[in-house]
Amino acid sequence: xxxxxxxxxxxxxxxxxxxxxRCNYSYGGSIYLSWYIQHHGHGLQFLLKYYSGNPVVxxxxxFEAEFSKSDSSFHLRKASVHWSDSAxxxxxxxxxxxxxxxxxxxxxxxxxVP
Amino acid sequence: DxxxxxxxxxxxxxxxxxxxxxxxxxxxxxxxxxxRQSAKKPLEFMFSYSYQKLMDNQTxxxxxxxxxxxxxxxxxxxxxxxxxxxxxxxCASSQDDTQNTLYFGAGTRLxxx
Numbered sequence: 411x412x413x414x415x416x417x418x419x420x421x422x423x424x425x426x427x428x429x430x431x432r433c434n435y436s437y438g439g440s441i442y443l444s445w446y447i448q449h450h451g452h453g454l455q456f457l458l459k460y461y462s463g464n465p466v467v468x469x470x471x472x473f474e475a476e477f478s479k480s481d482s483s484f485h486l487r488k489a490s491v492h493w494s495d496s497a498x499x500x501x502x503x504x505x506x507x508x509x510x511x512x513x514x515x516x517x518x519x520x521x522x523v524p
Numbered sequence: 525d526x527x528x529x530x531x532x533x534x535x536x537x538x539x540x541x542x543x544x545x546x547x548x549x550x551x552x553x554x555x556x557x558x559x560r561q562s563a564k565k566p567l568e569f570m571f572s573y574s575y576q577k578l579m580d581n582q583t584x585x586x587x588x589x590x591x592x593x594x595x596x597x598x599x600x601x602x603x604x605x606x607x608x609x610x611x612x613x614x615c616a617s618s619q620d621d622t623q624n625t626l627y628f629g630a631g632t633r634l635x636x637x
Contacts, residue, residue, distance in 0.1 A: 442624040453528075453614055453628030454567075461624070500567060504624050511557065511580055512624060514567035 416515035433501030528629035547615030562611035
């Protein structure tokens with residue numbers, strides 16, 4: 411069974427700062443790892459995913475994430491945040507193959523102070 | 525224009541009643557899902573369908589029944605509603621059930637009194 415954990419419920423940073431949102435997973439086989447963003451009152455939107463190859467993946471709006479097998483992590487980063495990045499960020503994991511579904515972490519609420 | 529339409533956006537129901545949540549996707553996807561989000565639990569997977577066939581059901585209660593009349597429709601019927609059913613229900617889709625990029629609707633916020 412795959413599990414995913416996001417240790418930080420809330421993160422507050424100033425506009426222009428860098429940020430890292432943490433995600434750790436537990437699974438023994440081949441997996442997909444993804445990040446999604448949810449603005450208040452809306453559904454989730456896909457940011458990026460990793461399944462093989464270069465452990466650093468680029469997403470939309472300057473976000474990137476780095477996969478680490480040794481740390482069982484897939485942390486999301488942005489070098490310079492904007493107030494519009496304020497949202498809840500969800501990490502998700504799913505196994506490869508047909509008929510699997512994505513399990514989501516509890517989410518990290520990012521607040522960017524202007 | 526939204527590509528996944530969920531109706532209604534807000535829904536208030538009384539305990540014991542029955543409601544149907546509507547979901548239509550116009551992305552040409554073959555797999556559809558229902559997730560539930562509440563204050564008590566994180567985003568929780570409920571059902572997945574692929575080519576109108578049930579692939580996975582992680583919902584313990586039979587009060588929740590998905591209904592797929594067309595490939596791009598996956599409605600959710602909830603019977604004998606309870607206050608604990610209050611949550612936001614999200615419909616999602618993906619190209620097929622091996623693809624792991626989900627596209628979400630805006631959700632239906634259900635309140636059971």
